[in-house]
Amino acid sequence: MKIAVQEHETILARVKQEHAFTKTRINGLDYVINPYVGCHSGCRYCYAAYTKACHHATEEWGSFVDVKKDFVQKLERELEKTAPGKVLVSGLTDPYQPIELKEKIVRRCIKLLKDHGCTISILTKSHNVIRDLDLLDETDEVGLSIAFHDDTYTRIFEPNAASIEKRFAAMETVLEKGLKANAMVSPILPLFTNLERLISRLNEVQPSYAYFDTVIARSTWPMFEQTVEEFFPEKKTRVKELLKNSEYKLSLRRMIEQNLSTSIPRKVLF
Numbered sequence: 001m002k003i004a005v006q007e008h009e010t011i012l013a014r015v016k017q018e019h020a021f022t023k024t025r026i027n028g029l030d031y032v033i034n035p036y037v038g039c040h041s042g043c044r045y046c047y048a049a050y051t052k053a054c055h056h057a058t059e060e061w062g063s064f065v066d067v068k069k070d071f072v073q074k075l076e077r078e079l080e081k082t083a084p085g086k087v088l089v090s091g092l093t094d095p096y097q098p099i100e101l102k103e104k105i106v107r108r109c110i111k112l113l114k115d116h117g118c119t120i121s122i123l124t125k126s127h128n129v130i131r132d133l134d135l136l137d138e139t140d141e142v143g144l145s146i147a148f149h150d151d152t153y154t155r156i157f158e159p160n161a162a163s164i165e166k167r168f169a170a171m172e173t174v175l176e177k178g179l180k181a182n183a184m185v186s187p188i189l190p191l192f193t194n195l196e197r198l199i200s201r202l203n204e205v206q207p208s209y210a211y212f213d214t215v216i217a218r219s220t221w222p223m224f225e226q227t228v229e230e231f232f233p234e235k236k237t238r239v240k241e242l243l244k245n246s247e248y249k250l251s252l253r254r255m256i257e258q259n260l261s262t263s264i265p266r267k268v269l270f
């Protein structure tokens with residue numbers, strides 16, 4: 001895997017982002033920070049894969065991670081003129097890249113944001129998030145992205161992400177610390193996600209909130225389709241059909257309604 005250190009004005013900066021701190025229209029959030037470009041996890045359904053177009057167009061998604069230079073200093077300067085709000089960490093990369101363990105960029109950002117009075121909403125697939133729980137309080141939340149109940153398909157669809165066991169263990173640790181841990185069940189992949197068994201894991205762990213979605217971004221579809229074609233050619237047509245099938249989606253909604261413990265607040269986004 002190649003790790004490149006680039007100027008902050010790299011992919012997103014040239015296109016849209018000139019700042020470390022970016023306003024977002026995502027419901028319930030005010031800002032987002034993306035200290036890295038690319039993602040080691042390399043998920044084959046990743047909505048952020050389009051970000052490779054500027055500097056890594058010919059490289060495989062998951063094969064590069066760029067560090068945004070001077071990101072923490074930039075954030076510190078921008079915070080001086082920014083009102084506190086709820087901040088997503090992160091939107092277009094997983095904040096806990098392997099290099100984060102050494103660089104501690106995300107950790108330093110969270111500290112700055114908390115000192116400024118912001119509320120943090122972490123979204124990750126990495127158990128390494130537990131390193132930073134000491135910086136959080138009960139106003140913050142940690143979202144663990146979990147689309148499968150075990151690792152039968154994760155090495156194909158999420159090649160370098162933490163195992164499902166590690167993600168559930170991280171979720172339990174967050175909850176044990178008295179913090180909010182949300183389950184982001186997305187995307188539910190027809191013929192691959194065993195939603196019933198995944199819900200039963202959620203019922204055991206009891207996350208603070210569970211979100212469910214089936215969406216695969218249009219820009220990501222070719223990468224996802226190619227992966228299914230390569231590893232499960234016999235399933236490709238059916239997967240495509242189901243993703244567009246309203247009866248299938250209705251059956252998923254019913255399954256959530258009937259099987260998810262009533263003690264877990266939920267939001268179904270499809």
Ligand code: SF4
Pocket residue numbers: 039040041042043045046047048049092093094125161
């Ligand atoms: S962990 Fe998130 S950002 Fe990284 S590749 Fe997977 S879906 Fe994309």
